[in-house]
Amino acid sequence: MSGGVGDNGGDIHNNPTAHGDYSIAANDIKKVIIKWVMHPSARWLPLLLACAVVVIAWTGWPDGPARQYALWGTLAGLSLVTAAARVLNRRPRDARVVGTLSLVSVLATVGGWLAFQSVRTHGEIDVTGQVRTQGTQPLDDAARRSLTLLLDAPALEKPRNALRLTLAIADHNPAAPTCLPDTTATVSLLTSGAAAQPTTIRPGGTVDFTLGARVSTVRIDVRLHTARGCRMDVQTTGAVLHDN
Known part of the structure; x- marks a missing residue:
């Protein structure tokens, strides 16, 4: 009887679908992300986001010495450069390169915006x-x-x-x-x-x-x-x- 319980427990624990479902779902999500990242229209989104943040920051530019905006300027430049590189790469062959460019651009845009808001709130x-x-x-x-x-x-x-x-x-x-x-x-x-x-x-x-x-x-x-x-x-x- 104990052997039967052990067999049943082993069947449940070692059931190939227990982890297989998660693996299949992860692969499906990965395919969707890759398909979206590689889509021609998606290459413009990081650049549009970066440009929008730069324009909004420029229209609300506060006073103070330029040196306190160094971090914002660095991150804004990085976001624009990586976004532009993504746009110019019209026929990407490697999704990892495209994904890295898009991710770096978005993260730099968000980081730059937070740095700009910090200067607006606490800057000189x-x-x-x-x-x-x-x-x-x-x-x-x-x-x-x-x-x-x-x-x-x-x-x-x-x-x-x-x-x-x-x-x-x-x-x-x-x-x-x-x-x-x-x-x-x-x-x-x-x-x-x-x-x-x-x-x-x-x-x-x-x-x-x-x-x-x-x-x-x-x-x-x-x-x-x-x-x-x-x-x-x-x-x-x-x-x-x-x-x-």
């Missing part, structure tokens, strides 16, 4: 031209006057949590002896009317402020420290919003 935004200045110049150390640099809602439309600021400080009278070696500036972020995060920088120096989330206005106080009798002009040469 140049707002140098949108910085407003309140106060009169030139500045000197004796008068204890200061400038206020302002960024309003339009510049802060795309939320970022930090601001990188670069200031140029120059002699008001270029013909007089230079005061630059003796000149610094204390730059402070104003929050609720009080100065916070004070940082001392030299002419041409850069300071990074943490803004927090969803700020509507940024106010920065600039106080000059220089030698007696020196009068200086202060100008914003760089203002970049970014995420820490």
Whole structure:
């Protein structure tokens, strides 16, 4: 009796159709994929997808330095090149080559799109031209006057949590002896009317402020420290919003 059970169990376990059905189904799927990939009309799909993503990205191009789009540009170029190679291969003989070109193009297109969206969400935004200045110049150390640099809602439309600021400080009278070696500036972020995060920088120096989330206005106080009798002009040469 035990032998009979063993025979039945062996028949079920070793039944050639147990794995044969899966093998047949896999072969059928493979044939369908190969037939679709090798079809003349299918060769255009990766190229159309890559071109559509490039056009959409171009129309929604945000601000910021070009270097932050290097990954997107590399992947977009790869997707276009492999898709074009697939189109130019009019009489493919090897389905593996065709499938590889199509797969690489689609994956590069998707990866490039994700990289582009990451830059749109977290990339740097140049707002140098949108910085407003309140106060009169030139500045000197004796008068204890200061400038206020302002960024309003339009510049802060795309939320970022930090601001990188670069200031140029120059002699008001270029013909007089230079005061630059003796000149610094204390730059402070104003929050609720009080100065916070004070940082001392030299002419041409850069300071990074943490803004927090969803700020509507940024106010920065600039106080000059220089030698007696020196009068200086202060100008914003760089203002970049970014995420820490």
